Amino acid sequence: MADRSALAAVKAISFDCYGTLIDWSRGLQLALETRAGLAAPEAARLVRRRGEVEWRLLGELEEFVPYRRLLERSIVIAAEEEGLQLPPDAAGAVAASIGDWPPFPDAPPALRRLAGRWPLALVSNVDPEDLDATVARLGVPFARRVTAADVRTYKPDPDHILALLHEMALDEFELLHVSAYADYDLATAQDLGVPAVYVDRYGRPLPEDVEVLFTVRDMEELARALTGPAPRQPRRGGPGFRPRAGERRKP
Incomplete structure (x- = not known):
């Protein structure tokens, strides 16, 4: 330290x-499920693989490309490496979800x-x-x-x-x-x-x-x-009260 x-x-x-x-991994997984139609286990696999792929792509870049294109490409390659079939244009739709994460x-x-x-x-x-x-x-x-x-x-x-x-x-x-x-x-x-x-x-x-x-x-x-410590929150209670409940690579 x-x-x-x-x-x-x-x-x-x-x-x-x-x-x-x-929480990019949660956001990306949800987009893969809703926009690419993957089941949760498949989406989780692709999220893990995609980070590794992106790191490789960053090392191979010879000229700058917008990040959405890089993300889309990494999704396509990761799906191929995991043996997953994506619908046409699904990778682009998923890449467009960043602002929703x-x-x-x-x-x-x-x-x-x-x-x-x-x-x-x-x-x-x-x-x-x-x-x-x-x-x-x-x-x-x-x-x-x-x-x-x-x-x-x-x-x-x-x-x-x-x-x-x-x-x-x-x-x-x-x-x-x-x-x-x-x-x-x-x-x-x-x-x-x-x-x-x-x-x-x-x-x-x-x-x-x-x-x-x-x-x-x-x-x-x-x-x-x-x-320093956060200010103490006022006590809340009463009928029906329920307290609120308090990978590798990335974008």
């Missing part, structure tokens, strides 16, 4: 979006608390119009957003964070980057000298050569760590 005193210098917080704030329940309230203290920013590989739809779902203002289309390259290349530092006029130590992914985000932040926090949503240990300020289980724990 790195020195948490680095937090004193932080002037803004940036986030990976899909997998950290947005749901936030993790802990993300919006935690972001609202953090937005009261720091400017927030997003760095993402998805296309700008899909990120716009996602931001509307999160319901929280972001001071800056950097997409792959803006920098013409994909994470884990450092250009997203470099562009963000430039646009927000920040030194590296003044930005805190938050992500659930060592490979797409945290290793890059470390290379750039940007302090980072790991959101361990999936129970994966960090690689030994990746250092972060600290690790949290979810966004609620991050908000507590950075701003």
Whole structure:
């Protein structure tokens, strides 16, 4: 664990979006079931395979292509590798569902608390119009957003964070980057000298050569760590009262 005193210098917080704030695997699986007609077990298999395929495709890119095309291509290849038949145009319909993917329940309230203290920013590989739809779902203002289309390259290349530092006029130590992914985000932040926090949503240990300020289980724990305990909620009760219930690769 790195020195948490680095937090004193932080002037803004940036986030990976899909997998950290947005439950992309759930959203993609639901789209595969409803838009491609796959049964749940088949959709789950394709989700797992597709992430591996996307990572390969990113390494093979010779020129920039919009993310929807990359997602569509990865779905087609993953289906072929899993021996699954997709209806014509199903991959494109699934790729168009990004803006419908749901936030993790802990993300919006935690972001609202953090937005009261720091400017927030997003760095993402998805296309700008899909990120716009996602931001509307999160319901929280972001001071800056950097997409792959803006920098013409994909994470884990450092250009997203470099562009963000430039646009927000920040030194590296003044930005805190938050992500659930060592490979797409945290290793890059470390290379750039940007302090980072790991959101361990999936129970994966960090690689030994990746250092972060600290690790949290979810966004609620991050908000507590950075701003203190959440205000106590008023008691609710009465007749009929029921309390509310509290993979690898990604987009």
